[in-house]
Amino acid sequence: MLILRANLDDLEVVTGSAADIEVHLSAMQADASTPPIVQPAPNLGPLASITTATTTQILDTSGITSGHIVNVKGLSIFNNHASQACQVTVQVNDGTVVTILAGMDVNLLAGESLLLTQGGVAIHYDVNGGVYPSVGNAASQAEMEAGTATDKYVSPGVMKFHPGVCKARGKFGVTGNTIEGWNVDSPTDNGTGDITVNVTTDLSTANGTAQVTVEMTATTYAVANARTSHIRFGGQAAGTLRCDCIDGTATTQLVKDPTAWHVGIDGDFA
Protein backbone atom coordinates (compact mmCIF):
# COMPACT_ATOMS: atom_id res chain seq x y z
CA MET A 1 0.00 0.00 0.00
CA LEU A 2 1.22 3.49 -0.82
CA ILE A 3 -0.36 6.44 0.98
CA LEU A 4 0.64 10.00 0.15
CA ARG A 5 -0.09 13.22 2.07
CA ALA A 6 -2.17 15.61 0.00
CA ASN A 7 -0.63 18.92 -0.97
CA LEU A 8 2.76 17.62 0.22
CA ASP A 9 3.90 14.33 -1.29
CA ASP A 10 4.28 13.94 -5.06
CA LEU A 11 4.98 10.74 -6.97
CA GLU A 12 7.74 10.92 -9.59
CA VAL A 13 9.29 8.66 -12.24
CA VAL A 14 12.93 9.18 -13.13
CA THR A 15 13.98 7.85 -16.55
CA GLY A 16 17.67 7.30 -17.21
CA SER A 17 17.59 7.28 -21.01
CA ALA A 18 15.51 8.29 -24.00
CA ALA A 19 13.21 5.31 -24.36
CA ASP A 20 9.42 5.19 -24.61
CA ILE A 21 8.08 4.80 -21.09
CA GLU A 22 4.33 4.50 -20.71
CA VAL A 23 2.86 5.10 -17.25
CA HIS A 24 -0.62 4.43 -15.89
CA LEU A 25 -1.64 5.27 -12.35
CA SER A 26 -4.69 4.32 -10.27
CA ALA A 27 -5.32 6.29 -7.06
CA MET A 28 -8.07 7.40 -4.65
CA GLN A 29 -8.23 10.29 -2.25
CA ALA A 30 -9.96 10.45 1.12
CA ASP A 31 -10.72 13.45 3.29
CA ALA A 32 -10.35 13.70 7.06
CA SER A 33 -14.06 13.38 7.92
CA THR A 34 -15.63 10.42 9.73
CA PRO A 35 -16.44 8.36 7.84
CA PRO A 36 -14.07 9.70 5.20
CA ILE A 37 -15.37 10.73 1.81
CA VAL A 38 -13.54 8.73 -0.79
CA GLN A 39 -13.24 9.85 -4.41
CA PRO A 40 -10.85 9.40 -7.36
CA ALA A 41 -7.61 11.31 -7.31
CA PRO A 42 -7.47 14.07 -9.94
CA ASN A 43 -5.87 13.73 -13.37
CA LEU A 44 -6.02 9.94 -13.63
CA GLY A 45 -5.80 8.10 -16.93
CA PRO A 46 -2.94 7.31 -19.29
CA LEU A 47 -0.11 9.79 -19.09
CA ALA A 48 1.92 11.05 -22.01
CA SER A 49 4.81 8.76 -22.92
CA ILE A 50 8.15 9.73 -21.41
CA THR A 51 10.69 9.76 -24.23
CA THR A 52 13.64 11.54 -22.66
CA ALA A 53 15.94 11.08 -19.70
CA THR A 54 14.10 13.18 -17.16
CA THR A 55 12.13 13.33 -13.92
CA THR A 56 8.35 13.31 -14.45
CA GLN A 57 5.76 14.06 -11.82
CA ILE A 58 3.08 11.39 -12.30
CA LEU A 59 0.91 12.30 -9.30
CA ASP A 60 0.66 15.94 -8.27
CA THR A 61 -1.13 16.33 -4.94
CA SER A 62 -0.76 20.11 -4.79
CA GLY A 63 -4.37 20.62 -5.88
CA ILE A 64 -5.78 18.46 -3.09
CA THR A 65 -6.76 19.88 0.25
CA SER A 66 -4.18 19.57 2.98
CA GLY A 67 -5.08 16.89 5.51
CA HIS A 68 -6.49 14.59 2.84
CA ILE A 69 -4.69 11.41 1.96
CA VAL A 70 -4.06 9.84 -1.42
CA ASN A 71 -3.96 6.07 -1.74
CA VAL A 72 -2.11 4.75 -4.79
CA LYS A 73 -3.94 1.57 -5.79
CA GLY A 74 -1.70 0.58 -8.65
CA LEU A 75 1.06 1.79 -10.95
CA SER A 76 2.03 0.33 -14.30
CA ILE A 77 5.23 1.33 -16.14
CA PHE A 78 5.95 -0.19 -19.56
CA ASN A 79 9.01 0.31 -21.79
CA ASN A 80 7.42 0.46 -25.23
CA HIS A 81 10.69 1.16 -27.05
CA ALA A 82 11.81 -1.37 -29.67
CA SER A 83 15.38 -1.65 -28.45
CA GLN A 84 16.35 0.98 -25.87
CA ALA A 85 16.65 -0.10 -22.25
CA CYS A 86 15.90 2.47 -19.55
CA GLN A 87 16.72 2.75 -15.87
CA VAL A 88 13.42 3.61 -14.18
CA THR A 89 13.12 4.89 -10.62
CA VAL A 90 9.86 5.63 -8.81
CA GLN A 91 10.16 8.01 -5.88
CA VAL A 92 8.12 10.11 -3.45
CA ASN A 93 9.19 13.75 -3.21
CA ASP A 94 7.83 16.09 -0.50
CA GLY A 95 9.91 19.00 -1.67
CA THR A 96 12.65 18.30 0.84
CA VAL A 97 13.16 14.58 1.05
CA VAL A 98 13.17 12.13 -1.84
CA THR A 99 12.46 8.48 -1.08
CA ILE A 100 12.91 5.74 -3.66
CA LEU A 101 10.24 3.09 -3.34
CA ALA A 102 11.44 -0.40 -2.53
CA GLY A 103 11.83 -2.53 -5.64
CA MET A 104 11.02 0.39 -7.91
CA ASP A 105 14.53 1.20 -9.19
CA VAL A 106 15.10 -1.17 -12.10
CA ASN A 107 16.58 -1.36 -15.58
CA LEU A 108 13.64 -1.91 -17.91
CA LEU A 109 14.75 -3.57 -21.11
CA ALA A 110 12.73 -2.98 -24.26
CA GLY A 111 9.29 -4.53 -23.84
CA GLU A 112 9.59 -4.98 -20.09
CA SER A 113 7.32 -3.58 -17.44
CA LEU A 114 7.21 -2.73 -13.77
CA LEU A 115 4.08 -2.96 -11.66
CA LEU A 116 3.29 -1.64 -8.19
CA THR A 117 0.36 -3.62 -6.80
CA GLN A 118 -2.36 -2.43 -4.45
CA GLY A 119 -0.55 -4.35 -1.73
CA GLY A 120 2.61 -2.32 -2.37
CA VAL A 121 4.57 -5.13 -4.01
CA ALA A 122 6.83 -4.23 -6.95
CA ILE A 123 6.90 -6.79 -9.76
CA HIS A 124 9.32 -6.65 -12.70
CA TYR A 125 8.07 -8.47 -15.81
CA ASP A 126 10.26 -9.55 -18.72
CA VAL A 127 9.30 -9.08 -22.37
CA ASN A 128 7.30 -12.30 -22.32
CA GLY A 129 5.32 -11.32 -19.23
CA GLY A 130 7.33 -13.59 -16.96
CA VAL A 131 8.29 -12.36 -13.52
CA TYR A 132 11.99 -11.70 -13.04
CA PRO A 133 13.75 -13.94 -10.53
CA SER A 134 15.63 -12.37 -7.67
CA VAL A 135 18.81 -11.04 -9.26
CA GLY A 136 20.26 -10.51 -5.81
CA ASN A 137 21.35 -14.14 -5.81
CA ALA A 138 23.11 -14.06 -9.19
CA ALA A 139 26.87 -14.40 -9.03
CA SER A 140 28.91 -11.35 -9.97
CA GLN A 141 32.11 -11.38 -12.04
CA ALA A 142 34.18 -11.28 -8.84
CA GLU A 143 32.23 -14.16 -7.35
CA MET A 144 32.62 -16.18 -10.53
CA GLU A 145 36.37 -15.51 -10.59
CA ALA A 146 36.66 -16.55 -6.92
CA GLY A 147 34.68 -19.68 -7.68
CA THR A 148 33.88 -20.41 -4.02
CA ALA A 149 30.31 -19.17 -3.38
CA THR A 150 27.70 -21.88 -2.89
CA ASP A 151 24.73 -19.54 -2.38
CA LYS A 152 24.72 -17.83 -5.80
CA TYR A 153 23.39 -18.99 -9.12
CA VAL A 154 25.33 -18.71 -12.37
CA SER A 155 23.69 -16.70 -15.12
CA PRO A 156 24.74 -17.24 -18.76
CA GLY A 157 26.33 -13.81 -19.02
CA VAL A 158 28.85 -14.37 -16.23
CA MET A 159 29.70 -18.07 -16.65
CA LYS A 160 32.70 -17.11 -18.77
CA PHE A 161 34.42 -15.47 -15.76
CA HIS A 162 34.94 -18.72 -13.85
CA PRO A 163 38.66 -19.65 -13.94
CA GLY A 164 37.83 -23.14 -15.15
CA VAL A 165 35.81 -22.00 -18.15
CA CYS A 166 37.31 -21.67 -21.63
CA LYS A 167 37.63 -18.03 -22.71
CA ALA A 168 37.97 -18.52 -26.47
CA ARG A 169 38.08 -21.49 -28.77
CA GLY A 170 38.06 -22.30 -32.43
CA LYS A 171 38.61 -24.81 -35.17
CA PHE A 172 40.52 -23.32 -38.08
CA GLY A 173 41.11 -24.64 -41.57
CA VAL A 174 44.43 -24.94 -43.35
CA THR A 175 44.27 -21.30 -44.45
CA GLY A 176 43.46 -20.14 -40.93
CA ASN A 177 39.79 -19.69 -41.74
CA THR A 178 37.38 -20.14 -38.83
CA ILE A 179 35.30 -23.29 -39.19
CA GLU A 180 33.67 -22.92 -35.78
CA GLY A 181 34.43 -20.81 -32.77
CA TRP A 182 33.59 -18.54 -29.87
CA ASN A 183 35.18 -15.19 -29.03
CA VAL A 184 37.70 -15.52 -31.86
CA ASP A 185 38.14 -12.87 -34.52
CA SER A 186 40.12 -12.59 -37.75
CA PRO A 187 42.63 -15.45 -37.52
CA THR A 188 45.66 -15.07 -39.73
CA ASP A 189 47.56 -17.51 -41.93
CA ASN A 190 51.15 -16.29 -41.49
CA GLY A 191 52.61 -18.87 -43.83
CA THR A 192 53.04 -22.60 -44.06
CA GLY A 193 52.23 -24.21 -40.69
CA ASP A 194 51.96 -20.86 -38.91
CA ILE A 195 48.72 -19.19 -37.79
CA THR A 196 47.72 -16.47 -35.36
CA VAL A 197 44.48 -16.76 -33.44
CA ASN A 198 43.03 -13.43 -32.26
CA VAL A 199 40.34 -13.27 -29.62
CA THR A 200 37.55 -10.69 -29.63
CA THR A 201 37.71 -9.89 -25.92
CA ASP A 202 41.26 -9.97 -24.63
CA LEU A 203 42.37 -11.74 -21.49
CA SER A 204 43.76 -9.62 -18.65
CA THR A 205 47.32 -10.95 -19.04
CA ALA A 206 49.55 -12.70 -21.55
CA ASN A 207 49.83 -15.67 -19.19
CA GLY A 208 46.64 -17.58 -19.83
CA THR A 209 46.79 -21.24 -20.71
CA ALA A 210 46.18 -22.61 -24.15
CA GLN A 211 45.62 -25.93 -25.85
CA VAL A 212 46.68 -26.34 -29.44
CA THR A 213 46.30 -29.50 -31.41
CA VAL A 214 46.06 -30.29 -35.08
CA GLU A 215 44.44 -32.81 -37.36
CA MET A 216 46.80 -35.03 -39.34
CA THR A 217 46.84 -34.98 -43.11
CA ALA A 218 46.58 -38.75 -43.63
CA THR A 219 45.74 -41.89 -41.69
CA THR A 220 49.14 -43.51 -42.20
CA TYR A 221 51.72 -42.75 -39.52
CA ALA A 222 54.63 -41.92 -41.80
CA VAL A 223 56.96 -39.24 -40.46
CA ALA A 224 56.00 -36.99 -43.35
CA ASN A 225 52.32 -37.28 -42.39
CA ALA A 226 52.88 -36.69 -38.68
CA ARG A 227 51.90 -33.25 -37.44
CA THR A 228 53.02 -31.76 -34.16
CA SER A 229 51.49 -28.52 -32.95
CA HIS A 230 53.14 -25.88 -30.82
CA ILE A 231 52.53 -22.53 -29.26
CA ARG A 232 55.17 -20.55 -31.11
CA PHE A 233 58.06 -19.47 -28.89
CA GLY A 234 57.12 -16.11 -27.38
CA GLY A 235 53.89 -16.23 -29.35
CA GLN A 236 51.37 -15.66 -26.58
CA ALA A 237 49.82 -12.26 -25.83
CA ALA A 238 46.72 -11.21 -23.89
CA GLY A 239 44.50 -11.52 -26.92
CA THR A 240 46.63 -13.45 -29.35
CA LEU A 241 48.09 -16.93 -29.75
CA ARG A 242 50.52 -17.75 -32.51
CA CYS A 243 50.85 -21.45 -33.34
CA ASP A 244 53.26 -23.59 -35.35
CA CYS A 245 52.94 -27.01 -36.90
CA ILE A 246 55.78 -29.29 -38.02
CA ASP A 247 56.07 -32.74 -39.51
CA GLY A 248 58.25 -35.60 -38.21
CA THR A 249 60.96 -35.78 -40.86
CA ALA A 250 64.69 -35.93 -40.03
CA THR A 251 67.01 -34.22 -39.46
CA THR A 252 65.13 -31.08 -38.58
CA GLN A 253 61.37 -31.25 -38.85
CA LEU A 254 59.86 -29.15 -41.58
CA VAL A 255 57.13 -26.62 -40.92
CA LYS A 256 53.97 -28.05 -42.49
CA ASP A 257 50.27 -27.32 -42.71
CA PRO A 258 47.84 -29.53 -40.82
CA THR A 259 44.36 -30.36 -42.06
CA ALA A 260 42.87 -28.26 -39.28
CA TRP A 261 43.87 -26.43 -36.11
CA HIS A 262 42.05 -26.78 -32.80
CA VAL A 263 42.73 -24.04 -30.27
CA GLY A 264 41.33 -23.33 -26.80
CA ILE A 265 42.38 -20.43 -24.59
CA ASP A 266 41.80 -20.16 -20.82
CA GLY A 267 42.67 -17.50 -18.29
CA ASP A 268 41.19 -14.38 -16.78
CA PHE A 269 39.14 -11.63 -18.36
CA ALA A 270 39.75 -8.04 -17.36
Place this chain on the structure above:
Amino acid sequence: MTYTYVEIPVMLEFPTEPAAIMNYTVQGRGDVLPVGAMWVGEGPWWTRPPTRENIQRKIDERSAKRNAAGELIHKEAPVRWTEINPVEIPQDRTYRNALCCVDGRVQHDMVKAREWHRAMLRHERARKFLELDGARAVAVRSGDTQKVAAIDAEAQKWADAPADPRIEAARNVAELKQLLETPI
Protein backbone atom coordinates in the same frame (compact mmCIF):
# COMPACT_ATOMS: atom_id res chain seq x y z
CA MET B 1 18.38 -19.83 -38.40
CA THR B 2 21.88 -21.28 -38.39
CA TYR B 3 24.73 -18.79 -38.53
CA THR B 4 28.37 -19.43 -39.37
CA TYR B 5 31.56 -17.45 -39.31
CA VAL B 6 31.93 -15.33 -42.44
CA GLU B 7 35.40 -14.04 -43.31
CA ILE B 8 37.09 -12.24 -46.15
CA PRO B 9 40.82 -12.63 -46.90
CA VAL B 10 43.13 -9.66 -46.56
CA MET B 11 46.77 -10.03 -47.59
CA LEU B 12 49.36 -8.34 -45.40
CA GLU B 13 52.82 -7.91 -46.94
CA PHE B 14 56.00 -7.45 -44.91
CA PRO B 15 59.57 -6.35 -45.64
CA THR B 16 61.10 -9.82 -45.21
CA GLU B 17 58.54 -12.25 -43.80
CA PRO B 18 56.08 -14.20 -45.97
CA ALA B 19 52.82 -12.43 -46.70
CA ALA B 20 50.12 -13.16 -44.14
CA ILE B 21 46.48 -13.71 -45.03
CA MET B 22 44.18 -12.35 -42.36
CA ASN B 23 40.72 -13.87 -42.47
CA TYR B 24 38.89 -10.71 -41.47
CA THR B 25 35.76 -11.73 -39.60
CA VAL B 26 32.63 -10.13 -41.03
CA GLN B 27 30.27 -12.32 -39.03
CA GLY B 28 31.43 -13.85 -35.77
CA ARG B 29 30.23 -15.04 -32.40
CA GLY B 30 30.77 -13.97 -28.80
CA ASP B 31 29.04 -12.20 -25.95
CA VAL B 32 30.91 -8.91 -26.36
CA LEU B 33 30.46 -6.74 -29.43
CA PRO B 34 33.74 -5.82 -31.15
CA VAL B 35 34.31 -2.22 -32.20
CA GLY B 36 32.47 -1.46 -35.44
CA ALA B 37 30.12 -4.45 -35.13
CA MET B 38 26.41 -4.84 -34.47
CA TRP B 39 24.41 -7.78 -33.17
CA VAL B 40 22.57 -10.10 -35.51
CA GLY B 41 19.20 -10.16 -33.75
CA GLU B 42 19.76 -10.56 -30.03
CA GLY B 43 23.22 -12.15 -30.39
CA PRO B 44 25.53 -13.90 -29.77
CA TRP B 45 26.25 -13.56 -33.50
CA TRP B 46 27.51 -10.21 -34.64
CA THR B 47 28.25 -8.65 -37.99
CA ARG B 48 30.91 -6.09 -38.85
CA PRO B 49 31.22 -4.43 -42.24
CA PRO B 50 34.67 -4.80 -43.83
CA THR B 51 35.32 -1.08 -44.14
CA ARG B 52 38.91 0.14 -44.52
CA GLU B 53 38.71 1.65 -41.01
CA ASN B 54 37.55 -1.61 -39.44
CA ILE B 55 40.17 -3.71 -41.24
CA GLN B 56 42.94 -1.22 -40.44
CA ARG B 57 41.93 -1.28 -36.76
CA LYS B 58 42.24 -5.08 -36.68
CA ILE B 59 45.61 -4.98 -38.40
CA ASP B 60 46.85 -2.34 -35.94
CA GLU B 61 45.68 -4.51 -33.02
CA ARG B 62 47.56 -7.47 -34.51
CA SER B 63 50.73 -5.46 -34.95
CA ALA B 64 50.65 -4.15 -31.36
CA LYS B 65 50.28 -7.47 -29.50
CA ARG B 66 53.11 -8.22 -27.09
CA ASN B 67 53.91 -11.32 -25.08
CA ALA B 68 54.62 -11.48 -21.34
CA ALA B 69 58.23 -10.45 -21.97
CA GLY B 70 57.07 -7.34 -23.78
CA GLU B 71 58.15 -8.59 -27.20
CA LEU B 72 55.99 -8.19 -30.26
CA ILE B 73 54.23 -11.37 -31.35
CA HIS B 74 54.68 -10.32 -34.96
CA LYS B 75 58.10 -8.77 -35.48
CA GLU B 76 57.26 -6.81 -38.60
CA ALA B 77 54.42 -4.41 -39.30
CA PRO B 78 52.84 -4.75 -42.75
CA VAL B 79 54.02 -2.33 -45.41
CA ARG B 80 50.65 -2.64 -47.16
CA TRP B 81 47.49 -4.68 -47.13
CA THR B 82 45.02 -5.62 -49.83
CA GLU B 83 41.61 -7.21 -49.76
CA ILE B 84 41.95 -10.23 -52.04
CA ASN B 85 39.59 -12.48 -53.94
CA PRO B 86 39.40 -15.83 -52.13
CA VAL B 87 39.19 -17.76 -55.39
CA GLU B 88 42.63 -16.42 -56.34
CA ILE B 89 44.31 -18.03 -53.34
CA PRO B 90 46.03 -21.18 -54.66
CA GLN B 91 44.67 -24.43 -53.26
CA ASP B 92 48.12 -25.99 -53.61
CA ARG B 93 50.11 -24.53 -50.70
CA THR B 94 53.52 -25.91 -51.73
CA TYR B 95 54.77 -22.39 -52.46
CA ARG B 96 52.43 -20.62 -50.01
CA ASN B 97 55.28 -18.60 -48.50
CA ALA B 98 56.01 -16.98 -51.87
CA LEU B 99 52.53 -15.46 -52.26
CA CYS B 100 52.29 -11.76 -52.92
CA CYS B 101 49.82 -9.26 -54.27
CA VAL B 102 50.37 -7.33 -57.49
CA ASP B 103 47.75 -4.81 -58.59
CA GLY B 104 45.23 -6.48 -56.31
CA ARG B 105 45.84 -9.94 -57.77
CA VAL B 106 47.33 -12.85 -55.86
CA GLN B 107 50.52 -14.11 -57.46
CA HIS B 108 53.69 -16.01 -56.61
CA ASP B 109 56.88 -14.00 -56.18
CA MET B 110 59.20 -16.23 -58.23
CA VAL B 111 62.34 -15.06 -56.40
CA LYS B 112 60.82 -16.15 -53.09
CA ALA B 113 59.36 -19.30 -54.68
CA ARG B 114 62.81 -20.37 -55.93
CA GLU B 115 64.31 -19.76 -52.48
CA TRP B 116 61.54 -21.75 -50.86
CA HIS B 117 62.12 -24.50 -53.42
CA ARG B 118 65.81 -24.60 -52.53
CA ALA B 119 64.96 -24.66 -48.81
CA MET B 120 62.76 -27.70 -49.39
CA LEU B 121 65.56 -29.38 -51.36
CA ARG B 122 68.08 -28.67 -48.60
CA HIS B 123 65.76 -30.16 -46.01
CA GLU B 124 65.21 -33.26 -48.12
CA ARG B 125 68.96 -33.40 -48.82
CA ALA B 126 69.77 -33.47 -45.10
CA ARG B 127 67.44 -36.42 -44.65
CA LYS B 128 68.84 -38.16 -47.74
CA PHE B 129 72.46 -37.68 -46.63
CA LEU B 130 71.70 -39.60 -43.43
CA GLU B 131 70.34 -42.51 -45.48
CA LEU B 132 73.26 -42.43 -47.91
CA ASP B 133 75.84 -42.22 -45.11
CA GLY B 134 74.41 -45.39 -43.59
CA ALA B 135 74.31 -47.19 -46.92
CA ARG B 136 77.86 -46.07 -47.74
CA ALA B 137 79.22 -47.40 -44.43
CA VAL B 138 77.68 -50.79 -45.16
CA ALA B 139 79.14 -50.74 -48.70
CA VAL B 140 82.61 -49.81 -47.41
CA ARG B 141 82.55 -52.58 -44.81
CA SER B 142 81.59 -55.13 -47.46
CA GLY B 143 84.28 -53.83 -49.85
CA ASP B 144 81.73 -53.03 -52.58
CA THR B 145 83.61 -50.21 -54.28
CA GLN B 146 81.13 -50.03 -57.14
CA LYS B 147 78.28 -49.38 -54.72
CA VAL B 148 80.36 -46.84 -52.81
CA ALA B 149 80.97 -44.97 -56.07
CA ALA B 150 77.25 -45.06 -56.92
CA ILE B 151 76.33 -43.72 -53.46
CA ASP B 152 78.95 -40.99 -53.75
CA ALA B 153 77.55 -40.02 -57.15
CA GLU B 154 74.02 -39.81 -55.74
CA ALA B 155 75.24 -37.77 -52.76
CA GLN B 156 76.91 -35.38 -55.19
CA LYS B 157 73.65 -34.99 -57.08
CA TRP B 158 71.93 -34.01 -53.86
CA ALA B 159 74.77 -31.67 -52.96
CA ASP B 160 74.34 -29.93 -56.32
CA ALA B 161 70.53 -29.97 -56.29
CA PRO B 162 69.95 -26.42 -54.96
CA ALA B 163 72.19 -25.08 -57.73
CA ASP B 164 70.23 -26.86 -60.47
CA PRO B 165 69.95 -24.25 -63.28
CA ARG B 166 66.42 -25.44 -64.02
CA ILE B 167 65.33 -23.79 -60.76
CA GLU B 168 66.40 -20.38 -62.00
CA ALA B 169 64.92 -21.14 -65.42
CA ALA B 170 61.50 -22.04 -64.05
CA ARG B 171 58.94 -19.45 -65.13
CA ASN B 172 56.24 -20.34 -62.64
CA VAL B 173 55.55 -22.47 -59.60
CA ALA B 174 54.05 -25.24 -61.74
CA GLU B 175 57.44 -25.70 -63.38
CA LEU B 176 59.15 -25.61 -59.99
CA LYS B 177 56.75 -28.19 -58.61
CA GLN B 178 57.50 -30.40 -61.61
CA LEU B 179 61.18 -30.31 -60.59
CA LEU B 180 60.22 -31.34 -57.04
CA GLU B 181 58.40 -34.35 -58.43
CA THR B 182 61.28 -35.31 -60.74
CA PRO B 183 63.93 -37.64 -59.26
CA ILE B 184 67.24 -35.90 -58.57
